[in-house]
Amino acid sequence: MDGLISFFASHYAIRAEVVLKRNGLAAHLIPGPKELSPNCGVALRFDYAQRENVLTVLAAKSVQIDGVHFYRPRTDEWNVRQAESR
Amino acid sequence: MIYFDNAATSWPKPAAVRAALSDYVGDAGGNPGRSGHRMSVAAARIVERAREALAELFHAHDPSRIVFTQNATQALNQALYGLLRPGDHVVTTSVEHNSVMRPLRHLETLGVELTVVSCNRDGMLDLNRVRRALRPGTRLLVTTHGSNVVGTLTPVVALAALAREQGIPYLVDASQTAGAIPIDVQEMGVDLLAFTGHKALLGPTGTGGLYIREGVVLAPLMRGGTGSDSAQETQPEFLPDAYESGTLNVAGIAGLGAGVRFLSEIGIEAVQAHERKLVAQFLAGAAEISGITLYGPKDAALQCGVVSFNVAGAMPSEVGLILDQSFGIMARTGLHCAPSAHRTLGTFPTGTVRFSFGWFNTSAEVGLALEALREIAVWAANGAVVSARGDPG
Numbered sequence: 001m002d003g004l005i006s007f008f009a010s011h012y013a014i015r016a017e018v019v020l021k022r023n024g025l026a027a028h029l030i031p032g033p034k035e036l037s038p039n040c041g042v043a044l045r046f047d048y049a050q051r052e053n054v055l056t057v058l059a060a061k062s063v064q065i066d067g068v069h070f071y072r073p074r075t076d077e078w079n080v081r082q083a084e085s086r
Numbered sequence: 087m088i089y090f091d092n093a094a095t096s097w098p099k100p101a102a103v104r105a106a107l108s109d110y111v112g113d114a115g116g117n118p119g120r121s122g123h124r125m126s127v128a129a130a131r132i133v134e135r136a137r138e139a140l141a142e143l144f145h146a147h148d149p150s151r152i153v154f155t156q157n158a159t160q161a162l163n164q165a166l167y168g169l170l171r172p173g174d175h176v177v178t179t180s181v182e183h184n185s186v187m188r189p190l191r192h193l194e195t196l197g198v199e200l201t202v203v204s205c206n207r208d209g210m211l212d213l214n215r216v217r218r219a220l221r222p223g224t225r226l227l228v229t230t231h232g233s234n235v236v237g238t239l240t241p242v243v244a245l246a247a248l249a250r251e252q253g254i255p256y257l258v259d260a261s262q263t264a265g266a267i268p269i270d271v272q273e274m275g276v277d278l279l280a281f282t283g284h285k286a287l288l289g290p291t292g293t294g295g296l297y298i299r300e301g302v303v304l305a306p307l308m309r310g311g312t313g314s315d316s317a318q319e320t321q322p323e324f325l326p327d328a329y330e331s332g333t334l335n336v337a338g339i340a341g342l343g344a345g346v347r348f349l350s351e352i353g354i355e356a357v358q359a360h361e362r363k364l365v366a367q368f369l370a371g372a373a374e375i376s377g378i379t380l381y382g383p384k385d386a387a388l389q390c391g392v393v394s395f396n397v398a399g400a401m402p403s404e405v406g407l408i409l410d411q412s413f414g415i416m417a418r419t420g421l422h423c424a425p426s427a428h429r430t431l432g433t434f435p436t437g438t439v440r441f442s443f444g445w446f447n448t449s450a451e452v453g454l455a456l457e458a459l460r461e462i463a464v465w466a467a468n469g470a471v472v473s474a475r476g477d478p479g
Contacts, residue, residue, distance in 0.1 A: 014131055014133075015138070015149060
């Protein structure tokens with residue numbers, strides 16, 4: 001996923017994930033990168049190619065956003081292991 | 087044991103409510119909106135799921151217009167202090183709980199003008215009296231949706247229309263009705279709806295909230311950390327954060343969300359029908375017991391799941407004690423934090439005995455309570471209660 005949406009508050013981030021998934025759009029919440037998401041801890045990753053669909057759905061559900069970014073972080077190259085469950 | 091004190095707090099809570107509390111404390115654990123890691127996100131999901139369930143329940147289109155508070159009292163204070171300024175005029179009714187009356191009496195000392203419209207002895211409100219009380223400087227109309235003392239329902243739809251004509255917001259205290267009576271903020275035309283989480287919504291204590299219609303702007307009651315706009319030293323203006331400073335009661339909200347989802351599956355109409363049936367059974371049975379005085383409209387269609395009565399020859403507190411100690415029936419006696427309502431009913435300062443029914447009460451329980459009251463009424467009529475009190479004679 002190469003798109004990122006930043007939000008003013010976590011309410012909107014969580015709500016965005018819910019409404020996007022309900023509309024069959026991929027969405028994944030991550031700790032927001034400070035340079036793009038100064039306003040709250042969490043940001044949403046999505047497929048940038050779906051940008052218009054994503055923004056249409058969010059607007060229809062009154063989900064306020066801070067900004068939309070093309071985002072390919074260095075951390076994507078990090079070999080992420082599944083965290084061990086407790 | 088028979089629990090008839092659901093207007094104070096509901097009991098029991100659904101198993102799902104207990105499970106949700108336990109899941110949060112045991113597993114989700116994080117602080118919502120403060121960090122981006124998965125435990126913080128898990129906590130935020132719990133909060134937002136509950137917010138969405140409440141928005142659906144009250145037919146609010148945008149969940150961000152529901153803000154969480156500690157209880158209905160905080161929600162009412164947020165609305166009243168957030169809106170009223172010295173020189174403003176506010177209209178309310180004589181059956182309000184102290185959660186409305188005390189902030190208003192305090193605001194009066196700050197220069198807010200208050201008109202308290204008297205209800206009749208059944209707690210019924212005359213719309214014409216409200217119409218006459220409204221004037222050009224009136225800034226707010228605030229009423230309960232259902233009396234916590236006698237259960238009398240307020241004609242909220244008609245009052246909302248009056249407020250709209252006047253161009254002022256209408257604040258409804260839904261402490262006794264949210265979860266027990268269908269509420270549609272759009273259809274009813276309510277601008278501000280204060281609710282508690284731990285009564286008919288079946289959540290834990292320490293939960294509540296306020297619905298704020300779009301366009302209604304309130305000064306925040308509290309300011310502080312929200313997890314958002316952290317670079318700013320001023321309070322954010324967007325909802326829900328503007329009114330949610332400090333860490334929320336996530337465990338409580340987890341339980342509240344589970345309670346609301348439990349109710350949504352049953353349907354509030356079914357809850358209302360169930361409580362009406364119990365109220366009707368109680369009113370019919372109690373009317374036949376000599377020595378019992380019933381208060382309020384005495385019509386199940388005109389009240390929520392609350393009934394109030396007295397037994398001749400006994401103080402309300404004595405009846406409550408006997409109900410508890412001898413019959414295992416939990417009632418609330420006295421003034422119910424609503425002295426003005428009791429003045430309206432003519433039951434100030436001794437008060438009444440109150441039964442308040444909930445989804446988990448049964449017709450059999452109401453039958454047992456009526457039998458108990460029959461015994462107590464005879465006992466009181468024979469003076470047994472008076473001598474037990476140690477009065478001379």
